[in-house]
Amino acid sequence: MFLVPDPVVRFFHRMASPPHFYAFSERLMPWLVVIFLLLTVTGLYGGLYLAPPDYQQGDSYRIIYIHVPAAWMSLFIYVVMAIAGAIGLIWRIKLAEVVMISSASVGASFTFIALVTGSLWGKPMWGTWWVWDARLTSELILLFLYLGVIGLYGAIDDKRTASKAVAILALVGVVNIPIIHYSVEWWNTLHQGPTVAKVGKPSIHLSMLTPLLLMALAFKVYYAIALILQARVELLQRERNSQWVKVKATEEGGL
Amino acid sequence: MKTARRQRLILIGLMVLGAGIATAFALKSFNENLMYFFPPTDVVEGKAPKDALFRLGGMVIKGSVERPDNGMMVRFKLTDFNKEVAVEYTGILPDLFREGQGIVAHGKLNPQGVFVAEEVLAKHDENYMPPEVKASLKKQITPAQGQNP
Numbered sequence: 001m002f003l004v005p006d007p008v009v010r011f012f013h014r015m016a017s018p019p020h021f022y023a024f025s026e027r028l029m030p031w032l033v034v035i036f037l038l039l040t041v042t043g044l045y046g047g048l049y050l051a052p053p054d055y056q057q058g059d060s061y062r063i064i065y066i067h068v069p070a071a072w073m074s075l076f077i078y079v080v081m082a083i084a085g086a087i088g089l090i091w092r093i094k095l096a097e098v099v100m101i102s103s104a105s106v107g108a109s110f111t112f113i114a115l116v117t118g119s120l121w122g123k124p125m126w127g128t129w130w131v132w133d134a135r136l137t138s139e140l141i142l143l144f145l146y147l148g149v150i151g152l153y154g155a156i157d158d159k160r161t162a163s164k165a166v167a168i169l170a171l172v173g174v175v176n177i178p179i180i181h182y183s184v185e186w187w188n189t190l191h192q193g194p195t196v197a198k199v200g201k202p203s204i205h206l207s208m209l210t211p212l213l214l215m216a217l218a219f220k221v222y223y224a225i226a227l228i229l230q231a232r233v234e235l236l237q238r239e240r241n242s243q244w245v246k247v248k249a250t251e252e253g254g255l
Numbered sequence: 256m257k258t259a260r261r262q263r264l265i266l267i268g269l270m271v272l273g274a275g276i277a278t279a280f281a282l283k284s285f286n287e288n289l290m291y292f293f294p295p296t297d298v299v300e301g302k303a304p305k306d307a308l309f310r311l312g313g314m315v316i317k318g319s320v321e322r323p324d325n326g327m328m329v330r331f332k333l334t335d336f337n338k339e340v341a342v343e344y345t346g347i348l349p350d351l352f353r354e355g356q357g358i359v360a361h362g363k364l365n366p367q368g369v370f371v372a373e374e375v376l377a378k379h380d381e382n383y384m385p386p387e388v389k390a391s392l393k394k395q396i397t398p399a400q401g402q403n404p
Contacts, residue, residue, distance in 0.1 A: 052385035052386070052387075053385065053386065054383050054384065054385070054386075055384055055385065055386040055388070055389035055390075056351065056379060056380075056382075056389075057351070057379065057383075061383060064383070086267055089263060089267060090260055090263045090264050090267065091260060124350060125349070125350070125351055125377060125379055126349065126351075126376045126377050126378065126379070127348075127349030127350075127351075127374075127375065127376045127377055128374075128376055131291070131376070132291075133291040134289050134291065168270070171267060171270060171271055171274075172270070172271070172274045174271060174274075175271075175274050175275050175278040179278070179282070186282075186289075187286075187289045187290050187291065188290045188291045188292050188293075188294070188312055189291050190291055190292075190359055190376060190378055192378065192379055192380055192381040193380075193381045194381060195381040195382075195383065203380075203381050203382045203383065204382070204383040204384070205383060205384040205385055205388055207385065208383050208384070208385075
């Protein structure tokens, strides 16, 4: 391309080839699992044990270490999904379509976790499980967008056609992402404003912030793991008539 | 870049842009409906609904909380640092309810201009810190506030 160094371009070209991705992801997996476990253990130990209680919420605030990383991931995965959808539409790269659809269920799960933990946190702190304020409502719409993506993909038999339809839905849904992020600033909401993702210093003590960022990283690696596992299955299904899958099947003695 | 690809890229760009602009207009026109609560200033200026339920949000003024008959009924004042509204509520308050705390109350105005709440929710802030840090912050802030009441 223009400013991207050659080796990087070559890496992406190679990765876009399904057999190469399949082999590469197999070698990558153990490393990802080890990194994920290390990050999760240190993050949870730091968050649940080392971090001090909050001046206002006491120990109840510790649900932040699941709620906030899950909510960040719900937005992050949606953006990845939409970008992969756009790449699939423009360059017709099969692997981009696979990444898009494999992200949807992971993203939906993180959105669901964010909503449920938020609700569990809301009851003791705010005094209610749920309110229809802008932040909560837009996050719920995000869950429906994910479910729409999954449903639409399943409803169309030809997977290349399905990917195009899903990519357009995902791209239109991107407007919801800034709405979720800025909802607490644009409108009056019961949900409080941003703590970390804002201009200036985060409004959280460093001893509490460090485990939060570790957990955020852990969730990112978990996403990579879940994405790769899903994408490998999806690839095999789509490429079941191609030579490399047949060779792979006989090598592993499956058929 | 090949022409077909460039066309698709432009088409997708326009689609996202179009969806964004349409949503922005829709949100702009529904802006007031998307507000979860009215601030006290709107209520004092008569912008809040007269005979309907609505939500009122603000900070509980320090020293304004009182229980006139020593029962479940609480009376306090809410402010947005501009105007004040008196609120009455009968029921159990959330744990985070205290003076100087942001809350959202659901109810309606009575003819005397007092907001009779049916439900009170606590709105906690975005700050997280250990109790010791809060205590030392208070010590630093108190003299400064004394100079500028």
